[in-house]
Amino acid sequence: MTILTLNAGSSSVKFALFGAGADAAVQGEIEKLDTAPHLLATDAAGAVLIDRRWPEAEAPDFNTLLEALLTFVERHLGQGVLAAVGHRIVHGGADHIRPALVTPEVLEELTALTPLDPLHMPLNLAPIHAVAAARPALPQVACFDTAFHHTLPPVAQAFALPRAITALGVRRYGFHGLSYEYIAGRLAQLDPPLAGGRVIVAHLGSGASLCALQGGVSIATTTGFSALDGLVMATRCGNLDPGIILYLGRQGHSFADIEDMLYRRSGLLGVSGISGDLRALQASNDPNAAFAVELFTYRIASEAASLVAALGGLDGIVFTAGIGEHAPAIRAAVCERLAWLDVAIDLTANSAGARECISTPASAIKVLVIATNEEAMIARHTRAVLPRDTA
16 A cells, blocks of 8 residues: 655645655656646656646646646556555644644644744645545545654743743744654664764755754754744745844834745845855855855854754764755865864765765764655654554
């Protein structure tokens, strides 16, 4: 029986099909949702299974696109059975600390969490509604990015705000939990002694954060109440003095304009004025691009230092996600800024894109590159939630 995983973003839906094995049998994406949609899927060997485009003038609505995806999946499976759909849900609030079978009650609870993350939650919930409309009998499972961080101690969750505000759910939740959970498990396979120690995982992509793992358990992270906090990201600002928001409001900026700026016009894009794509900035000769990259690595290193304090020391660093896995110059720059910890990487191994260990034997801190796999975590959780006679 096959699991379909869906990971919905602002302009695309990534998907994968998992059979009995741990690896995806099919991977794909519906991109350009709001312009000229493009459905592309490949098998494990990279062979194209479907490549369908809709012209912008004839772009179907979201439900129609999901119907096209489900139809492709069912035709591909033939006599096989699609057992369930697993979804990445960015925010689970304080109560959803483990994957949950989607019921009308659960969906109502998740919809009520939308004010906690107005950017991601509507995008995450849209596929659930679309699948429910198209295949009402198909089980769906919600897998939460915040769940992995429910182990944060109270002092790491708290903001210094009135208790009445905290009671409204204003606290540090943490994000990218599915990625961190996968890395914790993979590290336990690759290097059990290190996995049992003090490790900082750097999930560096268009969204970026750090997580402090103590024995594979999250005890601190750079993202907080929202996915705006912490590191510089592609279009998000990261750490920000709240006085800036008050100042902008007094200068006549509307709430909607400030929200749009913080989520969509800041970060690497805002600082460089060129792009939120790190690859474009690294290829540019513009000094503003170079400064944006420098700020990116500076903030990673400074935030990592705070996590060293939370851990009471450090045994290892793991780089993961798009930038973490594929940008050796960024890894080198971050490690150079952390040289005071006696971090030393093998520049040849790092530049060659070596997987796993890239630190030198003399380095006091082990540095690894491990590819993340959020889809595999979603599939694993979905299968575990389903009744045994279903999965």
